[in-house]
Amino acid sequence: MADRAEFLASIRHRTRTGKYKPTHAPDVAWTPKESPPETRLIEDPSARFIEKLEALKGHGFRAESGDEAREYVVSLARSRGAKLLVRWDDEELAGFDAPLADAGVEVAVPRDPEGLREVAGRADVGLSTASWAIAETGSLVLESGQGRGRSVTLLPPTYVAVLRADRILGTVPEAISKYAGGKVPANVCFHTGPSRSGDIEMSLVVGMHGPGDVHVVVVG
Amino acid sequence: METKKPPRQRDTRDRREEGIVSPVEGFNERGRKAAGDKALHDAIQLFTHKSVAGRNAVLNALPEAPELRERAYGIKQRTMANLDRYLEQMADAVEDRGGNVFFADDGEDVVRYIGELARRRGAKVITKSKSMATEEIELNHRLEEDYADLDLEIVETDLGEWIAQLAGDTPSHIVGPILHMNLERVTKILSGAAGENLPPNVQALAAFARKRLRQKFLTADVGITGANFGVAETGTIVTVTNEGNGRLVTSVPPVHVVVMGIEKLIPRFEDLSVFTRLLARSGTGQELTVYTNFVTGPRAEGELDGAEEFHLILMDNGRSKLLGTPFEEALYCIRCGACLNVCPVYRQTGGHAYGSTYSGPIGAVITPLLKGTDEAKDLPHASSLCGACWEACPVGIPLHDLLLKLRNHQVEEGLAGKGQKAAFKVFENTMKSPALYNISRKAGRLAQKPLLKDGSVKPVPGPTSGWTGSRDLPPLAKKSFRELWKEGI
Ligand code: SF4
Numbered sequence: 118m119a120d121r122a123e124f125l126a127s128i129r130h131r132t133r134t135g136k137y138k139p140t141h142a143p144d145v146a147w148t149p150k151e152s153p154p155e156t157r158l159i160e161d162p163s164a165r166f167i168e169k170l171e172a173l174k175g176h177g178f179r180a181e182s183g184d185e186a187r188e189y190v191v192s193l194a195r196s197r198g199a200k201l202l203v204r205w206d207d208e209e210l211a212g213f214d215a216p217l218a219d220a221g222v223e224v225a226v227p228r229d230p231e232g233l234r235e236v237a238g239r240a241d242v243g244l245s246t247a248s249w250a251i252a253e254t255g256s257l258v259l260e261s262g263q264g265r266g267r268s269v270t271l272l273p274p275t276y277v278a279v280l281r282a283d284r285i286l287g288t289v290p291e292a293i294s295k296y297a298g299g300k301v302p303a304n305v306c307f308h309t310g311p312s313r314s315g316d317i318e319m320s321l322v323v324g325m326h327g328p329g330d331v332h333v334v335v336v337g
Numbered sequence: 338m339e340t341k342k343p344p345r346q347r348d349t350r351d352r353r354e355e356g357i358v359s360p361v362e363g364f365n366e367r368g369r370k371a372a373g374d375k376a377l378h379d380a381i382q383l384f385t386h387k388s389v390a391g392r393n394a395v396l397n398a399l400p401e402a403p404e405l406r407e408r409a410y411g412i413k414q415r416t417m418a419n420l421d422r423y424l425e426q427m428a429d430a431v432e433d434r435g436g437n438v439f440f441a442d443d444g445e446d447v448v449r450y451i452g453e454l455a456r457r458r459g460a461k462v463i464t465k466s467k468s469m470a471t472e473e474i475e476l477n478h479r480l481e482e483d484y485a486d487l488d489l490e491i492v493e494t495d496l497g498e499w500i501a502q503l504a505g506d507t508p509s510h511i512v513g514p515i516l517h518m519n520l521e522r523v524t525k526i527l528s529g530a531a532g533e534n535l536p537p538n539v540q541a542l543a544a545f546a547r548k549r550l551r552q553k554f555l556t557a558d559v560g561i562t563g564a565n566f567g568v569a570e571t572g573t574i575v576t577v578t579n580e581g582n583g584r585l586v587t588s589v590p591p592v593h594v595v596v597m598g599i600e601k602l603i604p605r606f607e608d609l610s611v612f613t614r615l616l617a618r619s620g621t622g623q624e625l626t627v628y629t630n631f632v633t634g635p636r637a638e639g640e641l642d643g644a645e646e647f648h649l650i651l652m653d654n655g656r657s658k659l660l661g662t663p664f665e666e667a668l669y670c671i672r673c674g675a676c677l678n679v680c681p682v683y684r685q686t687g688g689h690a691y692g693s694t695y696s697g698p699i700g701a702v703i704t705p706l707l708k709g710t711d712e713a714k715d716l717p718h719a720s721s722l723c724g725a726c727w728e729a730c731p732v733g734i735p736l737h738d739l740l741l742k743l744r745n746h747q748v749e750e751g752l753a754g755k756g757q758k759a760a761f762k763v764f765e766n767t768m769k770s771p772a773l774y775n776i777s778r779k780a781g782r783l784a785q786k787p788l789l790k791d792g793s794v795k796p797v798p799g800p801t802s803g804w805t806g807s808r809d810l811p812p813l814a815k816k817s818f819r820e821l822w823k824e825g826i
Binding site for chain 1: 380383387417418420424425428434438439440441442446494495496497500513514515516518520523539540542543546550551554555570571573579580581582584585587588599605606610614621623624625626627628629630631632634636638639640641642643651657658660661662665
């Protein structure tokens with residue numbers, strides 16, 4: 118069993134006494150080209166985000182209003198024959214309950230771990246918000262937190278996220294800089310399109326362990 | 338900054354006089370078998386071609402890629418030079434967030450820690466997300482053996498890894514663990530697990546696996562993952578997967594154990610912006626994998642899932658020996674698999690020929706270094722030194738140069754140790770003429786040529802394609818790898 122102090126002391130010793138200092142820079146084949154990299158200004162982040170998401174076999178929808186977003190989710194749940202939808206305990210999503218119930222879809226909003234465990238595995242649809250989205254890659258940035266079960270975005274075969282257009286960032290570095298140097302939630306996930314696998318003969322399987330049917334509604 | 342070393346000159350000496358002939362018999366034997374297997378050959382070609390094409394496309398579309406590569410190298414260099422400090426920072430950050438940290442000298446330490454943890458938790462089912470570090474120490478196997486009384490069910494959850502586990506097989510590629518299996522074989526393996534005949538259809542097979550593994554995800558007592566990166570500043574563990582198994586394994590079970598090689602550290606969270614932009618692009622040709630998951634400690638107050646108990650195991654297992662040595666750069670690897678995909682040797686033999694957890698150029702470098710140069714001494718010779726690996730590597734690790742250094746190292750050891758020298762003699766006959774070696778080097782250079790065009794790596798033509806004829810060759814007498822190479826294997 119390694120003792121922490123000993124372990125670190127041995128490493129310190131090696132790094133301090135090592136004679137060799139690596140000298141190689143990455144080689145010519147990769148050295149930056151003459152022209153400076155163009156700054157990639159994304160004119161319409163929502164459009165780019167949706168375009169990227171669809172390229173990954175996800176579905177993006179631009180809703181003018183909250184009402185339109187709710188309509189989309191209701192008709193999605195209907196078209197999937199959903200009986201049970203599990204959602205995050207988030208104010209922004211509270212307005213979805215009534216129209217879903219009207220459409221005959223039961224809505225579960227787990228508020229304790231047991232409750233989540235009970236429903237997440239059998240829900241047909243998971244509904245969440247997202248802290249951010251990344252236009253360049255079609256990714257959602259999901260943060261864990263109170264009432265925001267990770268499995269809501271993972272276990273149901275259909276997953277839909279609703280977020281405001283002004284939450285769409287341009288690039289991955291922008292998204293990462295949101296957490297740089299600060300406090301990181303217990304879980305952050307860059308969720309990019311439907312779950313997939315290519316392990317068998319490189320044939321694409323969509324919806325391997327996570328949801329294969331992924332929708333993002335961009336509001337505004 | 339120095340860009341090209343003259344290593345190719347350095348190795349032109351004929352070393353038979355010194356009693357040193359490349360001891361390549363282990364690799365040779367396996368490599369020859371592999372190169373004669375048509376199905377395997379086709380499978381490797383399919384995977385590597387697709388991967389390389391995908392990689393080239395996305396990296397060429399990223400103008401800052403070369404700059405990122407230099408930064409990645411610089412960050413890793415700085416990390417290794419101050420590894421003790423960053424390890425300490427990492428450990429403190431994880432503990433601050435309510436996690437447990439354990440420093441493990443070797444695989445045995447890891448097995449014991451997890452075994453005892455499983456005992457304390459009364460664990461029955463353990464789910465795992467693909468991790469090369471745990472493959473390296475044969476964690477599953479050793480837990481099952483050393484803790485037989487616990488009757489643990491350890492389940493790999495990456496589709497490929499699970500299939501390999503069912504078949505009692507090992508991964509043959511860092512990224513595509515079962516690229517060596519065709520549909521027929523997979524169908525057979527999964528039918529065995531199902532207890533009925535499944536149709537030879539990828540979607541149907543995946544559906545079966547999804548269903549079966551879903552039960553495991555939901556009932557697991559402990560989830561084990563590796564780490565693609567560990568952020569010292571925040572104590573964050575980053576795992577990337579496409580299937581979602583990594584996120585499931587860290588979200589559902591009450592306990593999450595991370596087995597992380599100490600070299601996986603990076604200092605700051607913002608350094609991730611460099612590495613995440615390189616990793617998926619280099620490995621699978623994606624801009625990001627589907628799930629890039631950042632876990633920092635156990636679930637927070639009021640959260641509904643995520644592990645209640647979080648354990649980070651920082652594993653040395655031979656890594657620290659390389660710090661401050663000419664082999665330190667081997668620790669910069671982010672296990673993207675790109676060097677395997679472009680390697681003309683890997684592309685002929687596949688991963689199993691290397692006889693080690695890590696294959697391809699990085700495997701040929703890291704295996705003898707971690708295990709001791711006495712082990713796997715054939716591996717540094719399983720290379721044409723064409724340099725394609727170096728050029729493909731998103732961290733700029735001069736792999737071919739490290740291979741040469743390893744060979745030199747063997748020479749020195751060979752001269753020092755009489756016993757080893759005698760062992761080398763056995764293979765003396767395998768090396769008929771130094772000219773052969775020169776020809777092989779020429780082939781390597783030829784293979785390299787198309788790689789340099791537009792400064793990007795293209796699927797390797799030349800000697801590689803010439804090798805395809807080899808499948809029809811009769812079994813060869815004992816020949817060195819270099820000879821095989823000359824004959825187009
Ligand atoms: S050595 Fe470089 S190219 Fe090879 S797996 Fe590691 S990071 Fe990737």
